[in-house]
Amino acid sequence: MEAASLPVRHQRRRGRSLLRPLAFMAAPTALLLILFLGPMIAMLVISLQHGVLSGDSGFTLSNFTDVIGDPLYRDVAWTTVQIATIAMLIQLCIAVPIAYVLAYKAGRFEVPLLLFLVLADELNPMVRIYAWRMLLGREGLINEGLQRIGLIDAPIDALLFSKFAVIVVLSTSYLTYTVIPIYAAMKAVDKNLFEAARDLGAGWWTTTRRVLLPLIAPGIFVSLLLVYIPLFTDFASPTLVGGTSGYMLGQVVNDLVLETGDLNGGAAMSLLMLFASGIFAIIAYKLAKIRQLET
Amino acid sequence: MSGATAAAGRVPAADQPPVAHRRSLGSRIRRHLPGIASVLVIAFAMLIMFGPVLMLALFSFNDSSIISLPWEGFTTRWYDEAWSTPEARDAILNSLVVAAVVTAGSLTLGTLAAWGLTRLRFPGRGPLAGLHGSVLVVPWLIIGVAGLIFFSESGVSLSLTTVALMQLVVTFPLVVAIISAGLVRFSRSVEEAAIDLGASQGQMLRYVVLPQIAPSLAAAAIFAFAWSFNNFEVSFFTGGFEQTFPVWVFSILRQSENLPMVNAVSTVIALAQVIVVFAGWRLMKRLTRDRGGDKALTELLTGGAR
Numbered sequence: 001m002e003a004a005s006l007p008v009r010h011q012r013r014r015g016r017s018l019l020r021p022l023a024f025m026a027a028p029t030a031l032l033l034i035l036f037l038g039p040m041i042a043m044l045v046i047s048l049q050h051g052v053l054s055g056d057s058g059f060t061l062s063n064f065t066d067v068i069g070d071p072l073y074r075d076v077a078w079t080t081v082q083i084a085t086i087a088m089l090i091q092l093c094i095a096v097p098i099a100y101v102l103a104y105k106a107g108r109f110e111v112p113l114l115l116f117l118v119l120a121d122e123l124n125p126m127v128r129i130y131a132w133r134m135l136l137g138r139e140g141l142i143n144e145g146l147q148r149i150g151l152i153d154a155p156i157d158a159l160l161f162s163k164f165a166v167i168v169v170l171s172t173s174y175l176t177y178t179v180i181p182i183y184a185a186m187k188a189v190d191k192n193l194f195e196a197a198r199d200l201g202a203g204w205w206t207t208t209r210r211v212l213l214p215l216i217a218p219g220i221f222v223s224l225l226l227v228y229i230p231l232f233t234d235f236a237s238p239t240l241v242g243g244t245s246g247y248m249l250g251q252v253v254n255d256l257v258l259e260t261g262d263l264n265g266g267a268a269m270s271l272l273m274l275f276a277s278g279i280f281a282i283i284a285y286k287l288a289k290i291r292q293l294e295t
Numbered sequence: 296m297s298g299a300t301a302a303a304g305r306v307p308a309a310d311q312p313p314v315a316h317r318r319s320l321g322s323r324i325r326r327h328l329p330g331i332a333s334v335l336v337i338a339f340a341m342l343i344m345f346g347p348v349l350m351l352a353l354f355s356f357n358d359s360s361i362i363s364l365p366w367e368g369f370t371t372r373w374y375d376e377a378w379s380t381p382e383a384r385d386a387i388l389n390s391l392v393v394a395a396v397v398t399a400g401s402l403t404l405g406t407l408a409a410w411g412l413t414r415l416r417f418p419g420r421g422p423l424a425g426l427h428g429s430v431l432v433v434p435w436l437i438i439g440v441a442g443l444i445f446f447s448e449s450g451v452s453l454s455l456t457t458v459a460l461m462q463l464v465v466t467f468p469l470v471v472a473i474i475s476a477g478l479v480r481f482s483r484s485v486e487e488a489a490i491d492l493g494a495s496q497g498q499m500l501r502y503v504v505l506p507q508i509a510p511s512l513a514a515a516a517i518f519a520f521a522w523s524f525n526n527f528e529v530s531f532f533t534g535g536f537e538q539t540f541p542v543w544v545f546s547i548l549r550q551s552e553n554l555p556m557v558n559a560v561s562t563v564i565a566l567a568q569v570i571v572v573f574a575g576w577r578l579m580k581r582l583t584r585d586r587g588g589d590k591a592l593t594e595l596l597t598g599g600a601r
Contacts, residue, residue, distance in 0.1 A: 018417060020415060021415045021417035021420075024407045024408065024410055024411030024415060025407070025411040025412075025423060027403075027404055027407060028404045028405075028407055028411075028467065028471075029423060029426070031404065031463065031467075032426055032427065032464065032468075033426075035442070035445075035460055035461065035463075035464045036426075036430055036438070038445055039438070039441035039442045039445035040433075040441050042441065042445040042448050042449075043437075043440065043441040043444050043445070046444050046448070094339075094340065094343070097336045098337070098340050100336075101337060105329060105333040106333070106337075113337065115572065115573075116341065116344070117344075119568070119569060120344040120345070122517075122521040122525070122568045122571070122572050123345075123348060123565055123568055124524070124525050124540070124541060124544075124561070124564055124565070124568070125525055125541070126527060126541040126544040126545055126548075127348060127351070127561040127564060127565060128347065128348060129548075130351065130544060130557060130561060131347035131348045131350065131351040131561075132347050133548070134347075134350065134351055134354065134558075135347055141350060172344065172347075175340070175343075175344060229434055230434060230435075232434075233435075233436045233437065234436075235436055235528065236527055239549060240545070240548050240549065250436050253436060253437075253440055257440055257443065257532070258532075263444055263447075266440060267441075267444060270436070270440045270441070273434070273437065274433060274434070274437050277432070277433075277434060278432070281432050
């Protein structure tokens with residue numbers, strides 16, 4: 001704290017060395033190099049090798065061509081895209097009104113409601129899947145309840161172990177991550193714009209469509225970026241509530257790796273899914289950026 | 296609920312007083328419609344987010360081995376059964392231990408990397424930031440499978456250790472993101488001022504930086520614990536004989552019908568998570584007291600999303 005030492009301090013930037021960055025970055029980077037890049041490279045190598053049983057050695061693309069050429073997997077891929085897209089659209093339809101209420105209407109309830117959103121994320125996903133399974137089953141609460149009121153005579157079997165069930169579970173599972181980016185985008189909107197729109201004679205719908213939606217579009221793309229890829233690669237929900245009609249790509253990977261023991265095929269399928277996710281992520285990221293520049 | 300309506304009515308009035316005066320009786324009725332709609336939206340959100348779990352909790356007290364109507368009476372026997380099932384207790388204990396280790400590790404590595412990436416200048420900083428960010432983009436399913444292949448190729452047997460290591464890999468970059476967002480929001484000039492006024496590096500970190508990033512640290516700790524505790528994909532593929540809680544629930548549900556005992560365990564877990572989130576919120580409020588409490592919390596959430 002001595003005054004004499006003050007001028008000397010200004011020189012501290014000159015003597016920068018690589019020692020301090022190294023001290024901060026060495027451990028995190030080492031972990032990622034060994035246990036993130038390492039496994040990724042191992043997976044790539046395995047995906048390019050012949051299976052142990054085939055007896056061939058050397059590199060091949062046959063794992064990829066086998067996976068791509070299989071019509072069964074193409075059907076599953078189509079189902080997966082369908083389920084993930086429908087679930088994503090439903091989530092956006094639910095999330096935009098929630099974000100709107102949170103950002104503009106909730107007043108002093110804003111923070112408690114945000115807390116509930118955080119809580120929804122913290123609740124164990126497996127518990128949530130189980131809860132839905134309990135509600136949707138043949139003897140589940142929805143079927144029993146509807147029968148008791150007399151709305152239906154026989155239980156609706158299609159509620160559980162179907163595409164429908166997977167969509168229901170998935171559409172409610174990532175709401176936190178869908179709402180919060182949209183909410184953040186709404187918070188950043190200048191409220192005077194709404195007033196200006198109203199003064200210029202725009203109705204509620206026109207204001208929403210022409211003013212609000214373009215401004216929150218970046219938030220929507222961030223939501224897509226965060227949520228669509230986990231939906232696309234989900235494996236627990238379709239396994240527990242999907243039955244045969246709700247069979248998704250994540251299950252193909254699991255079945256190849258753990259059931260049939262085809263590590264090479266499973267690795268190839270994983271990499272193809274990663275590739276698809278990567279392309280999706282780049283598009284969503286670009287869209288989110290472009291919109292930000294425009295606004 | 297009426298409070299929400301009142302608040303909804305107050306917001307526009309505060310923003311543009313002249314318009315509020317011009318309102319006729321008909322438009323005053325219409326003015327309450329958005330309030331009612333808001334309450335309905337929130338009620339629907341609550342129903343789909345928490346309704347199923349509440350029903351699950353309710354039926355953990357139903358005295359019937361079939362989880363459905365009719366209500367057969369109140370019982371706590373499923374809790375007794377859960378308590379005397381060693382697999383259930385082990386799974387929860389395993390998850391708690393792994394989550395504690397992963398949280399501590401994530402906070403340490405995450406803070407180091409966040410500081411290095413936001414406050415230091417060195418060659419290769421861009422690619423390193425990209426490496427940390429890329430972990431967040433790769434789906435957990437694929438990281439899990441890759442981990443399984445890596446460990447089986449290198450002859451490491453799967454155990455809770457491999458689970459904790461792989462969870463650390465996917466969790467700490469999230470902590471880096473949260474803490475970096477906290478660090479970026481504060482100007483470096485305060486830190487430089489502290490140094491110029493004679494503070495040592497340690498004093499500067501302790502008295503200037505720590506109070507600023509304390510809310511981020513608290514939030515990161517809560518999220519890291521939850522992400523680790525809830526993590527299914529990575530634990531499923533890189534786990535050995537010892538199961539974590541989500542893996543245990545998954546394996547039970549895959550093999551059998553719904554079991555009331557699982558309801559009981561799930562209820563306890565969900566209740567604990569409610570308490571953790573609430574306690575975390577109180578803690579955050581205390582940490583951000585001088586900066587407007589709740590406002591800081593919303594900033595943290597929205598900042599993290601950006």
